[in-house]
Amino acid sequence: MTPSSPTLSVWKSLAFVLVACAASFASAAQQWLTFEGKEGPGKGKHIVLISGDEEYRSEEGLPQLAKILANHHGFTCTVLFSLDPKTGMIDPNLHTNIPNMQALQNADLVIMLTRFRSPPPEQMKYFVDYINAGKPIIGLRTATHGFEFPKNSEFAKYSWNSRIPGWQGGFGRQILGETWVNHWGHHAVESTRGIIAPGMENSPLVRGVHDIWVPTDVYEVHLPNTCTPLILGEVLKGMKPTDPPVKGKKNEPLMPIAWTKTYKGENGAEGRVFATTMGAATDLLNEDLRRLIVNASYWCLGVEVPPKANVDIVGDYHPTMFGFGKYQKGKTPDDYAGE
Numbered sequence: 001m002t003p004s005s006p007t008l009s010v011w012k013s014l015a016f017v018l019v020a021c022a023a024s025f026a027s028a029a030q031q032w033l034t035f036e037g038k039e040g041p042g043k044g045k046h047i048v049l050i051s052g053d054e055e056y057r058s059e060e061g062l063p064q065l066a067k068i069l070a071n072h073h074g075f076t077c078t079v080l081f082s083l084d085p086k087t088g089m090i091d092p093n094l095h096t097n098i099p100n101m102q103a104l105q106n107a108d109l110v111i112m113l114t115r116f117r118s119p120p121p122e123q124m125k126y127f128v129d130y131i132n133a134g135k136p137i138i139g140l141r142t143a144t145h146g147f148e149f150p151k152n153s154e155f156a157k158y159s160w161n162s163r164i165p166g167w168q169g170g171f172g173r174q175i176l177g178e179t180w181v182n183h184w185g186h187h188a189v190e191s192t193r194g195i196i197a198p199g200m201e202n203s204p205l206v207r208g209v210h211d212i213w214v215p216t217d218v219y220e221v222h223l224p225n226t227c228t229p230l231i232l233g234e235v236l237k238g239m240k241p242t243d244p245p246v247k248g249k250k251n252e253p254l255m256p257i258a259w260t261k262t263y264k265g266e267n268g269a270e271g272r273v274f275a276t277t278m279g280a281a282t283d284l285l286n287e288d289l290r291r292l293i294v295n296a297s298y299w300c301l302g303v304e305v306p307p308k309a310n311v312d313i314v315g316d317y318h319p320t321m322f323g324f325g326k327y328q329k330g331k332t333p334d335d336y337a338g339e
Helices: 007-030 058-072 101-107 121-132 141-145 171-174 287-300
Strands: 032-035 046-052 076-080 107-114 137-140 192-196 212-214 228-237 255-265 268-278
Touching: 032 046, 032 058, 046 058, 046 101, 046 228, 058 076, 058 107, 058 287, 076 101, 101 121, 101 255, 107 141, 137 141, 137 171, 137 287, 141 268, 171 255, 192 255, 212 287, 255 287, 268 287
Parallel strands: 046 076, 046 107, 107 137, 137 268
Antiparallel strands: 032 076, 192 212, 192 228, 228 255, 255 268
């Protein structure tokens, strides 16, 4: 048989198809992560964590947070990502694809760190149903401006810059308590010390929380009276925890950097909300911030907050410094599955 024979060509074509199918299957199998809950108070509860931002490495931070919640507290956690549908690779710069949003159908809690996302209707509808059901939400960092849709979109009211009556400021303002306003600290120059708000020292959300410092800056927020400030942000002069606070209006008074509120879904049910302008992957290196978020997960679900929640890092965790264009290219969700 000669190399140019039709039979050889058929076999080559078949091999190409098989390789392509295998690649497609592998891509589909790695579109999200699920960490089964081990023993703990969260056993039987399902948390869905939605990542998708260009700057703060939520694709690195949320899998680690999911591992902590699953391994130490028993919550089953599903982590979703912004993916390139052609390659199956994580692409935080692609705003229009977050596979497996249908996981929200059986979610007890959502933890999200998204920025200007615009999922298609077949994905976004599951998020809308979740909100309409009045279920609990934790919003981290850029979740305040987590969505951006065209004015003619059926989801326009969720946009961070919405002016629709009753939905001014979109999902961020109406559900979490604030939308994007501005940086208050000098971004990537002035870091943040977290201070428990006066009168909140006995809140269950701050149990075991004593020393919050994060490299991200304080955001400007103007909370409505439906929000209860929990942690205030002291702006520091530099990017080290030992740096002194800046003097002047940035710290007079201090901006809230974590707060709670409730909202009502369309069905009348009331859901608890915890929001914080902290939450970058590098922020999660701080033990007490991790504990604050874990405590908030318990609180949002109406489960008793432990005296000092175990928030030990699970496996290796060396997050990438925040910044645009700095995400680790060529990664699939499976690359963040290791324990």
